[in-house]
Amino acid sequence: NxxxxxxxxxxxxxxxxSMTLLCAQDMNHEYMYWYRQDPGMGLRLIHxxxxxxxxxxxxxxxxxxxxxxxxxxxxxxxxxxxxxQTSVYxxxxxxxxxxxxxxxxxxxxxxxx
Amino acid sequence: LAKTTQPISMDSYEGQxxxxxxxxxxxxTNDYITWYQQFPSQGPRFIIQGYxxxxxxxxxxxxxxxxxxxxxxxxxxxxxxxxxxxxxxVGETGYSTLTFGKGTMLLVxx
Numbered sequence: 689n690x691x692x693x694x695x696x697x698x699x700x701x702x703x704x705x706s707m708t709l710l711c712a713q714d715m716n717h718e719y720m721y722w723y724r725q726d727p728g729m730g731l732r733l734i735h736x737x738x739x740x741x742x743x744x745x746x747x748x749x750x751x752x753x754x755x756x757x758x759x760x761x762x763x764x765x766x767x768x769x770x771x772x773q774t775s776v777y778x779x780x781x782x783x784x785x786x787x788x789x790x791x792x793x794x795x796x797x798x799x800x801x
Numbered sequence: 802l803a804k805t806t807q808p809i810s811m812d813s814y815e816g817q818x819x820x821x822x823x824x825x826x827x828x829x830t831n832d833y834i835t836w837y838q839q840f841p842s843q844g845p846r847f848i849i850q851g852y853x854x855x856x857x858x859x860x861x862x863x864x865x866x867x868x869x870x871x872x873x874x875x876x877x878x879x880x881x882x883x884x885x886x887x888x889x890x891v892g893e894t895g896y897s898t899l900t901f902g903k904g905t906m907l908l909v910x911x
Contacts, residue, residue: 692844721899730888730901731845747900778844788835788890788899792844 692793700799701769709764711779719782720762724775769800805889810906819876823889834872837888884909
């Protein structure tokens with residue numbers, strides 16, 4: 689049982705490049721989330737999904753897109769990376785909407801130059 | 802979501818009990834109080850959640866007074882490995898609204 693995994697762990701992009709971050713969970717959770725964390729800040733919600741085929745915007749969705757084609761996977765895409773998107777990205781999942789217990793992945797450190 | 806206020810940092814020594822207080826004056830009737838722990842270079846980890854009075858698990862206790870305008874996370878006999886950032890979150894349980902503030906950086910020294 690790996691829990692929540694994220695790929696890749698590190699990535700450096702040039703401004704304007706695109707990339708996709710992959711999140712996978714093996715706990716059969718319905719809900720999945722993408723957050724970003726900047727130095728000295730708490731986590732901010734980018735997008736989330738309440739089930740396969742659904743997505744919704746969080747607090748800071750601009751510049752990102754997501755897809756949830758399979759229940760266990762949640763993809764975060766950057767179509768045209770900007771230096772402001774340099775951050776650590778965390779994926780999380782939860783089994784229910786009646787709890788705030790979310791399970792987080794190890795994070796992806798992204799640098800945009 | 803109710804706004805939370807917690808100390809930016811706290812210092813302690815090994816073996817001591819640590820109490821971190823969080824203020825949430827505008828907490829709503831349906832809101833729960835949740836605490837997370839985050840170590841450097843790791844994702845946050847759920848510690849405890851409660852609605853009123855006292856909740857205890859193997860890691861911590863959560864004390865919530867009757868007016869629910871504040872809460873206290875209590876860590877018994879801390880060790881060096883408890884050095885981390887602790888986040889207090891308040892909101893109605895649901896999938897869309899986990900909002901993390903800046904948290905409290907707890908430093909445990911020998």
